[in-house]
Amino acid sequence: AAAGSVRLMSAEPSTKPQNIEFSSGPCKKRPGYDVSNLDLRILGRSHRSKLGKERLALAISETKRILQIPDDYLVGIVPASDTGAYEMAMWNVLGQRDVDVCHWESFGKGWFADAISHLKLRDSVTVNEHTAGYGELPDLSKTSGDNDVCFTFNGTTSGVRVPEGCDFISDDRTGLTLCDATSACFAMNMPWSKLDITTYSWQKVLGGEGAHGVLILSPRAVERLESYTPENRPLPKIFRLVKKGKVDGGIFKGATINTPSMIAVEDYIDALQWADSEGGVAGVGKRGGG
Template identity: 40%
Template sequence: MSDSFSQYWANEIDTLALAPQRRHICAFGDFPTIGRIDPNHDIVLVLNGTSSGVCPPDLDWILPDRAGLVIADAVSAAFTRHIDFDRIDVLCWSWQKALGGEGGHGMIALSPRAQARLKIRERKPVARLMRLHNPDGSVNKAFFGGRTISTPSMFAVADIHSALDWAEACGGLPALLKRVASNYAVMADWVNSTPWIDWTCINPAARSTCSITLRLVGEHVAAIDKEDGDEIVAGMIRLLEAEGAAFDIWSYGDAPPGFRIWAGPTVEADDLAILCEWLAWAYSETCDASIRPEAISRIGAITHSCEPNVGLFDALTLVEMQQ
């Protein structure tokens, strides 16, 4: 969704030569218009973009009686937002992203419509670890009853069971979504009261509540110059890491200079409030020393509501494929 990972999907479709595709492009930090999408085509989309902090506002535009399949990357959307499963045919996610479990385990769920497509489409070369067919080409239904092709780590299985037990004890999915909403509220209050920071996602309706992506703006930051912004962000993050206050909060490589903060259900709202205080401290410690004299002369041109540098990355949200 106006996200780097959407582009990765589109590039893979091109590489595999699966079908002609039409990319729906929009500026980084927004969600594309959906009026030109053909429901007879397959649709590939990302339900929560961690590089831009953008997600589809809803899935109401996906028709129940569609002819095409809807293939959704829900790696970081599972357990963090409501998902309308009636409008999705192929859903992939990972164990560890939202619940903090062991990494390296991708999951996929196929609707009856998607399983039917497996039967009728021509056979293509597929890696053994991804084969869902019997030798005669029919769908191997054992995989939908718990069978595995390879033996997964039993430690990882026990780990995700522990995480799910914790989630159930919290109150299940409604409680997890409430925790995410509380985390987002903390970050939103801080952003709204801080003149030098703003959302990377400029469209509030499409803003992720768990993938907090922020960019530098304001009277003290020459945000037009990416190099100046990178310098300030780097200085702040070095200070935060040295103090043990925050790790791995760099913005994604294609995003404007800023921060990428995970606010999923395993994160405590109180800890995010403390992080905001640390960010304010790091900014005050870094800003004056990092801005070069020539950058200071441009400060007057920057405002809190300035548009992101969309030229950094013309991202896409949806991939539409002809069947």
Template identity: 50%
Template sequence: MPTPSAPPRPAPIRPAQRPANPNFSSGPCAKRPGWRLDALSDALVGRSHRSAEGRAKLRAVIERSAALLGIPEGWKTAIVPASDTGAVELALWALLDARGAEMIAFESFGAAWAQDVARHLALPNTRIHKAAYGALPDLSGLDWSRDVVFAFNGTTSGVRIPDGGWIDPDRGGLAICDATSAAFAMELPWDRLDVVTWSWQKALGGEAAHGMIALSPRALARLEAAPAPRPLPRIFRLTTATTEAAGALIGGIFSGDTINTPSMLCVEDALDSLAWAERIGGLPALKGRAEGNLALVADWVARSGRVGFLAATEATRSCTSICLRITAPWFVVLDAAGQGRAAKAVAALLEAEGVAYDIASYRDAPPGLRIWGGATVEASDIAALLPWIDWAIDAIEGQHA
């Protein structure tokens, strides 16, 4: 007689509550709570960014960003084109020189910066310190007579550098920090940094295409001391230098005279985001909201038994780009053989249900999920999302049981 088949597994019960805002993308990120299009009603559309009013708005973004982040006296901050990518590339092209660089890579963007320096700038004396997704490289053996380039938070790996104690206070080179998914959510060690970059599209939920760069007195002194050892595209020039001679800092760039034409709609949106952050209590409130979101996920992971953090060490887990692995045995086997097919199916099901958009892991990262937990995401939405992930894991597993 044929062996009777196992009875079908009952369909998992859908959670009763849905996130009010299903946007958990890691960039562009969720808008601030309560955001509406009329927040942009004062935008200077149709006006020149060179007008007195346009310059005033751009200067306000620079000054209020610096105040909110606690950037020290003596630093200069500017708006630059091409988001955080443009800001980092500007720093690499304009500042790196023959002393060489120590490149720290523990996620895809750090790896990209390392490739740019080693292959495209062809900088001599370049060393790359690399770690697999979920870990940090050894930071104890760096040569601080060189420039050190690193991401403070791995947007694609969910790993953050927990503090600045590893940065040599007596360094000869510059500490160049890509902070795009850390700024406005984590404590940055400004006294140990020389260049910091970020974008509007991350922790404050701004619109894309604009980046920001902050330069310490040490970085500014290098810019003015000698010309860059390579021709610079116009959008990377912060001084009047030529390839033969040093030049003075172009001061207007740091007070609202942007290198290229910015979107005044995006400028208005950045001002709205900054005003919201100021209203809720500034940087401490922003950090508290992000850390609270991470704590909710951590409690759920501890209870789940089927999901784990990609970051192996608790102290290095990001509170913004929260990267998860699905550890249920069936998913581990299928994802190992199917290039992340099972984890992608979970993300696709959550999107189809309208409860979570854009939470599949980054294309170069191990299979899993990535939830943005920055301050613009409400804790109530994180809490509502987590049971839906359990439901989706059950549903996908049930389809293949």
């Protein structure tokens, strides 16, 4: 292992999966899944209709309940899977202060590349890279509570996750934490008090359909969005979270920025109902050995 890194690995599986189909995830559909069981009343209807708004709002409220997200956190459905949700967060909030980017697999490495090459944050702030090879974890204690910290909770392509509780994150931090939790939400306990911006997609863990992401904001993240506007950084419509200096509350009530697939929404609601029947995060986590 590299100096300062920690190796956290499980034994290599000795058996192959019984089901080689793994949705768009990579996670297979829930046991007993049948598309004909979906509530299809919304098909052919607008997502802005009364029913459309109700189903989107239900997806959000059930997400919040099952994941035990604090009441004062915001949960929204956004475009472009976890990638869209995480990029949306980066492009809206980074640049106010120095940044620590922690990565040990391909997706985290991609966020670092975006911070350097596309956001070009090093033109205005210090960007520290904390990295380790596949199967290893960098020394997360080297991150600073005064910096914004970007990290992946559970590496999709390496299977290495941060320690339980995220104790490396200070409770007295002044910076924000940006957590890509797409292979963690619903499978692992999320220490919400440590997480300011959290993202995931429906296809990871739950076996849902692609194209939609979920963005979770703490009150501290909302404060940053309403007090900081990056200079000379135009945002495309699908990234805009703020209107007239205030976070667009409609996004977090089901008024999505653009048109979602309502059959994908119904598929997600079906997955949420299954997760709930399994006992929520604890039950789903046991199935995956988390």
